[in-house]
Amino acid sequence: MNRGIASLGMYDHPAQHAANDRLWGEIARRLDARGIRARRRLDRSRSVEAIWRAPDLLFAQTCGYPLVSDPDLALRVIGVPVYDVPGCASGEHVSHIVVRSDDPAATLDAFRDRRAAINSRRSNSGHNLFRATVAPLARDGRFFAAVIETGSHRASVDAVRRGRADIAAIDAVTFAALRRFEPAAIAGLRILANTAASPTLPFVTARSTSIATVAALRIALAEAVADPSLADVRAALFLADVIPAGEDRYARVRALENDAVAAGYPVLQ
Structure with missing residues (x-):
């Protein structure tokens, strides 16, 4: 071939x-x-x-x-x-829902009418899993005040860290790579919750x-x-x-x- x-x-x-x-x-x-x-x-x-x-x-x-x-x-x-x-086992993975460490909100529901960042609406880890987690909390088809599309998980992390967004769902493997190889990129962030797992x-x-x-x-x-x-x-x-x-x-x-x-x-x- x-x-x-x-x-x-x-x-x-x-x-x-x-x-x-x-x-x-x-x-x-x-x-x-x-x-x-x-x-x-x-x-x-x-x-x-x-x-x-x-x-x-x-x-x-x-x-x-x-x-x-x-x-x-x-x-x-x-x-x-x-x-x-x-968060990954047996061919499964989750996304970490991340927020700023100094944000006092303790639950996902507390981020109603806040700003979210997603890497792409075609992404499972940044969008599909995030949507599935937020869906039970939505009212009349809405939850956030605004959603920005950043183009990558790395850019979504940066958007939250710099205050352009308040919350994002970051693929667990990507987050682990940032933690190991580029810890400054996630400095000042914390994991609020994990999404459901998917392959x-x-x-x-x-x-x-x-x-x-x-x-x-x-x-x-x-x-x-x-x-x-x-x-x-x-x-x-x-x-x-x-x-x-x-x-x-x-x-x-x-x-x-x-x-x-x-x-x-x-x-x-």
Whole structure:
């Protein structure tokens, strides 16, 4: 096959670039040994959204919400990562609802008519899980006075810290990376609550990828996760294991959306 592209852009803090590069390099080497040609360099030249739609996509990680809600996103799940992070276990993850440490509000209900930040309305961790948590508290389809869309979890953290917003839902793995590699970014913030859990961000390939190549990807990924020589790489990425899975595992992500709609809160606002 042609040399397919690869991306690990969902959890790719600058301090994790070397670990992601090495992880993919080891996966690509194993694929090559099975006759599957793969580009050795991760693609950081374009957005993850563009990469998900690339016809020559071989390997990437995607958000679970567009996976189940965007009919034009033609992806096949390879596996579900398990992260060694608080709030994450057995292929699940939560979002931390964060506020400023000096904000006296002690409950989520106390943030009614305050300002929220979300990374994207297409995000599971920043929007879908947040909406599901707020839905029981909403009145007439509203809860916040305003919702700003920042473009990234890192920007949402900054918006809360600088006072442009009062509250945000931050993916637990992203928050762990900031805590380890960039603690100043979350200085002055505290975790108010956690959202419900949902499946972690899946490793995927294009739906057009052959079944034989999908099988080889799963084997190569499993070998890399079990390789003792890559222990430091996995530690840098908080990656503990990968569970084989398919798209059906993400039905719960869509169910959270449906529950919010049924509660009269289809839009986080």
